[in-house]
């Protein structure tokens with residue numbers, strides 16, 4: 409039986425564990441050749457000396473699939489370039505980039521250190537941009553050389569980035585940036601045959617249940633029936649977005665959890681009032697009150 413992404417060459421970053429691992433296995437099961445990237449970081453980004461990507465590759469090969477390990481840091485410029493090069497050198501090209509790698513260093517903004525801010529925005533925001541940039545340059549060159557390109561980028565945002573999340577200001581800002589970069593890249597890369605979408609997943613991984621507590625309890629697997637918080641539930645949408653079928657879908661953000669797929673509707677022009685002249689600050693109060701009365705109430709910030 410042929411798979412949905414038969415023969416397509418796919419990079420999945422952060423694919424040694426959690427959601428990325430589920431993606432890599434799902435891609436291989438649908439016939440893709442997979443570059444399994446993972447630096448083997450701890451939940452907070454610290455070095456562990458482990459290489460979970462090798463285990464994932466071994467699993468794929470044992471099941472009869474094709475996969476190769478890449479251990480580059482996605483947020484390192486030369487590393488991201490090497491990641492894209494690994495796909496081209498190993499499998500002869502690149503069709504799909506799934507940006508997924510990252511870690512957390514949670515803290516209230518008021519107490520957050522510069523290092524906590526820099527490391528988390530680096531791994532998520534730059535860690536999405538750097539592979540995107542090198543993959544896009546490859547596809548642009550292919551397109552300019554007259555070779556057909558039907559490529560995909562699938563980014564990983566988060567509910568924290570779309571709605572906000574108490575104690576995760578660094579992460580939420582990076583994930584909001586990733587949602588915007590998705591729209592941006594979709595518009596800029598359209599002419600090269602590249603579509604770009606993002607997901608905002610929710611699943612049981614060390615990122616969400618590692619610290620225990622109420623979140624871990626809410627995400628626990630049921631004794632029987634559908635395990636809604638299994639990371640494997642996130643991958644079918646990602647595999648479809650990577651397939652030829654999704655060609656006309658671009659610049660979208662999808663929330664995905666269990667069996668539920670939701671289109672996230674982002675920033676848009678809401679109610680407005682135009683005076684046709686410069687406002688006096690003393691006039692503004694009732695104008696803003698009127699506009700806010702007409703506007704949609706924002707979705708509450710997680711944990712607020």
Ligand SMILES: NC(=O)c1ccc[n+]([C@@H]2O[C@H](COP(=O)([O-])OP(=O)(O)OC[C@H]3O[C@@H](n4cnc5c(N)ncnc54)[C@H](O)[C@@H]3O)[C@@H](O)[C@H]2O)c1
Nearest residue numbers: 422425426427447448449481482509510566610611613615
């Ligand atoms: N689990 C959720 O509910 C949830 C919710 C929203 C968003 N996300 C996002 O989904 C993605 C996957 O998260 P997860 O829950 O599977 O976490 P996870 O910790 O299980 O997996 C993340 C993987 O990324 C790898 N990684 C970290 N830094 C890296 C780097 N610089 N280069 C290469 N690999 C690196 C880690 O080694 C790890 O294997 C993340 O972007 C996360 O922010 C997850």
